[in-house]
Amino acid sequence: MNIGLDLGTDRFRSLRAIDGRLVARAVPSRCSMVDDTPAARRLLERASLPYAVCQSDLILLGEAALESAALVGKPSIELLPGGNVPSNDPPARQVIAALIESLLPAPTLSGTRPVCGLVLPHSGTADGADFLTHLVELRGYVAEQIRAADAVALATLSQEMLTGAVLTLGANSAEFAVIHHGRRAAHILIDVGTADIDRAIAEADDLHIYDTAGVRFRDDASVGRSRENLSGSLLNPGDARAKQIEAAYTRWLDSIILQATELTGKTVMAGVPGKLPLVCAGGPTQIRGFVPFLESRLRSADLPFDVSEIRVADAAYTAARGALAHAELTRAEAQRPTAKVA
DSSP states (O other): OOEEEEEOSSEEEEEEEETTEEEEEEEESEEEEEEOOHHHHHHHHHTTOOOEEETTEEEEETHHHHHHHHHHTOOOEESSGGGOOOTTOHHHHHHHHHHHHHHSOOOOSSSSOOEEEEEOOTTOOHHHHHHHHHHHHHTTOEEEEOOHHHHHHHHHOGGGTTOEEEEEEOSSOEEEEEEETTEEEEEEEEOOOHHHHHHHHHHHTTOEEEOTTOOEEEOHHHHHHHHHTOSBOSSSBOSHHHHHHHHHHHHHHHHHHHHHGGGHHHHHHTTOOSEEEEEEESGGGGSTTHHHHHHHHHTTOOOSSEEEEEEEOOTTTHHHHHHHHHHHHHHHHHHSOOOOOO
């Protein structure tokens, strides 16, 4: 029962195969903490939002944390801020462990442990990666890490013999990679994502919300909603907020493309073909008008290859699907008989 697990800074996702069908699970990688008062309990219970009690706080996980934000006027908390596991926050680590446990069913067969293909946040620390890997292993799996771009290539480039370019955009980072026959020929990584875009616009426009006690919080989420439901498109913004988002996407993509133009030496050394498909993955690629907007940014770029086509992969489970494929390949390799030496 191998499984793919994509631990994104926005959502945790798992994918496994059961009797020939794929079973997917997802949960927002967020929590919310509310003062434990009778009024707060009544409010959450009326809304049918489950919570746990921790000392003087009520803790809500995943979807419940997102839904509670509007009720209590307090934004939910990122569990992996900037892609990092909080080092001095035991409750946050316990919540992370609980969410991962909910996505990884305990192995049912005795003997060889199943493999978990594991995609971790790009910008996380080594200590954080060790912690997340340990949680997977505690569930009874062998953890096999794979980078997001490599997982996307496994999931989408089989018809191209695992050869192409991959652009992954996330909440806290972006990666551009050139893959040649399943091997990474060149790549760049930028620790900027849509969370930075939302934060910058919220700060510039002084956007805030207030909780029931009158405490003020920056309202990044409202920018995120505007981005996900963009007025017009990136090529033709429909209002002032959409124009801010278009300008931020321009700076973001241009910084990635600029660094990608410097990869020519590495791709030539690796024998990469001169024309490649470009696969784009991640929630930020689902914004309206993304493909023609990216085409417009690439038009004058001196990339080390010609782009034969731009494809946008399914935002939700592409990386998890590639991670599952990585797990299956790893298990198959481990079970392959070794040749005997005469």
